Amino acid sequence: MIYNKNFCIKTYGCQMNVYDANRVRTVLNFRGWNEVNEDEANLIIITGCSVRAKAEQKVWSEMGRYENSWKKFKRPIVALTGCVAQNLGQKALSRFQWVKLVSGPRHIGLLPDALEQIIKNPDSKLNLLDHDPKEFFNLDFDPDNTTILRENKFKAYVTIAHGCDNFCTYCIVPYVRGRFLSRKPDDIFNEINFLLNDGVKEITLLGQNVNSYGKDFNSNLNFAWLLNKVSEMNPARIRFVTSLPQDFTEDIINVMADKNNICPSLNLPIQSGSNKILKLMNRKYTREEYFKKVEILREKIPDIGLTTDIITGFPGETDEDFNDSLDALKKIKFDLVHSAAYSEREGTPAAKMPNSLPVELRLSRLETLNKIQDEITAEINKNYNNKTVEVLADDFAPKGENLLQGRTPSDKVVIFPGEKNLLGKFVNIKITHAENWCLHGEVIPE
Numbered sequence: 512m513i514y515n516k517n518f519c520i521k522t523y524g525c526q527m528n529v530y531d532a533n534r535v536r537t538v539l540n541f542r543g544w545n546e547v548n549e550d551e552a553n554l555i556i557i558t559g560c561s562v563r564a565k566a567e568q569k570v571w572s573e574m575g576r577y578e579n580s581w582k583k584f585k586r587p588i589v590a591l592t593g594c595v596a597q598n599l600g601q602k603a604l605s606r607f608q609w610v611k612l613v614s615g616p617r618h619i620g621l622l623p624d625a626l627e628q629i630i631k632n633p634d635s636k637l638n639l640l641d642h643d644p645k646e647f648f649n650l651d652f653d654p655d656n657t658t659i660l661r662e663n664k665f666k667a668y669v670t671i672a673h674g675c676d677n678f679c680t681y682c683i684v685p686y687v688r689g690r691f692l693s694r695k696p697d698d699i700f701n702e703i704n705f706l707l708n709d710g711v712k713e714i715t716l717l718g719q720n721v722n723s724y725g726k727d728f729n730s731n732l733n734f735a736w737l738l739n740k741v742s743e744m745n746p747a748r749i750r751f752v753t754s755l756p757q758d759f760t761e762d763i764i765n766v767m768a769d770k771n772n773i774c775p776s777l778n779l780p781i782q783s784g785s786n787k788i789l790k791l792m793n794r795k796y797t798r799e800e801y802f803k804k805v806e807i808l809r810e811k812i813p814d815i816g817l818t819t820d821i822i823t824g825f826p827g828e829t830d831e832d833f834n835d836s837l838d839a840l841k842k843i844k845f846d847l848v849h850s851a852a853y854s855e856r857e858g859t860p861a862a863k864m865p866n867s868l869p870v871e872l873r874l875s876r877l878e879t880l881n882k883i884q885d886e887i888t889a890e891i892n893k894n895y896n897n898k899t900v901e902v903l904a905d906d907f908a909p910k911g912e913n914l915l916q917g918r919t920p921s922d923k924v925v926i927f928p929g930e931k932n933l934l935g936k937f938v939n940i941k942i943t944h945a946e947n948w949c950l951h952g953e954v955i956p957e
């Protein structure tokens with residue numbers, strides 16, 4: 512059977528996967544492949560996440576769904592990529608006949624050739640899993656001759672570092688994404704330059720721990736330096752994710768406070784409010800040190816939008832430890848909390864720890880925590896009523912006619928009536944009504 516070169520990419524997980532999938536999409540497009548709907552695709556590329564069991568189950572059932580079609584029509588061919596491939600790839604390759612290629616995140620540079628190989632020769636199977644966590648095959652392209660495909664015309668992510676060396680005891684990321692590797696400054700600047708010329712107004716620098724940028728260089732280039740440099744390239748807005756509390760140093764805060772185009776918004780995952788649990792998690796800060804950082808941050812950047820990640824039901828978490836987490840939320844009052852119940856990841860140290868908690872308890876704590884945070888978010892958002900905020904109108908709102916959406920510098924989502932011609936522009940919005948997930952408002956005419 513001869514397959515036309517058309518494909519569909521299905522992406523799950525965090526922005527690292529989204530960014531990688533967009534790079535693959537960009538190169539395939541450049542090489543003459545057509546991106547089509549899932550039903551028409553001869554090749555389905557699944558870029559999946561492994562961070563929790565549920566994320567993996569989703570991808571597993573996704574792969575199973577192609578069985579009937581494969582039996583009847585011998586299509587589509589499936590390629591499994593992203594973090595989940597590194598963890599489940601071997602199993603998927605032997606379990607599903609239609610999975611012809613598995614490729615780890617650090618083999619991204621070999622993916623386009625490999626995809627061409629399997630579409631030409633679908634009877635073969637290819638295994639490109641990452642055997643050496645230090646080796647990295649970059650997916651290069653010349654931005655001057657290629658349009659970098661992305662979800663949004665006005666906002667773009669730029670990876671500044673791959674992998675992670677922190678080995679928090681619950682986390683699978685260092686095993687699936689390999690060792691920390693900073694991208695060369697010039698590669699980052701070239702990509703940003705291209706994006707700015709292509710109409711991008713907001714750049715988000717991306718990495719599992721952006722604060723460690725440059726630690727693997729033989730020089731004193733660091734994240735504060737990079738942030739400063741990117742700021743001087745004059746994007747209207749700059750953001751960055753994720754920051755690790757122990758590496759989020761005052762020099763970074765100073766650059767943020769200094770530069771108007773670095774948004775006052777920060778995701779600083781606390782993970783737990785209990786010193787005992789933080790230690791078991793191998794997070795190298797105490798709650799007191801975390802509080803101190805937030806204090807300095809709010810002193811220097813009073814309008815900072817602050818979000819966090821937190822896990823409930825880590826092994827050994829007592830009622831008292833959990834209360835410490837609730838207490839941290841009440842004291843700090845985050846704008847938003849990404850919360851999750853602890854999920855064992857095979858091969859990580861926490862999966863072998865004693866005193867594992869029943870799943871029901873992890874989930875009931877999650878519910879309690881979410882309720883408390885909902886009240887805090889409602890209280891914070893209520894304060895926006897009748898205030899004026901500046902928003903980058905970046906897209907149509909997902910629901911409702913003639914509604915646009917955008918974000919404040921502090922990263923609050925705002926929905927407002929507006930025409931297409933406002934897209935890509937900065938508009939002043941008067942907030943009329945606040946919900947937990949978004950604010951509603953009206954454009955103030957210029």
Ligand code: SAH
Nearest residue numbers: 562681682719753780820821851852853854
């Ligand atoms: N590098 C980032 C986050 C990476 S993973 C950091 O250091 O914070 C994204 C989030 O998933 C984490 O912040 C954590 O809250 C959550 N997470 C990671 N492993 C998990 C696990 N085994 N169970 C539940 N949540 C987990």
Ligand code: SF4
Nearest residue numbers: 675677678679682684
């Ligand atoms: Fe995972 Fe910790 Fe690395 Fe974040 S810093 S990716 S939580 S190991």
Ligand code: F3S
Nearest residue numbers: 524525560561562594
């Ligand atoms: Fe998931 Fe990989 Fe991101 S495991 S959270 S997609 S780095």
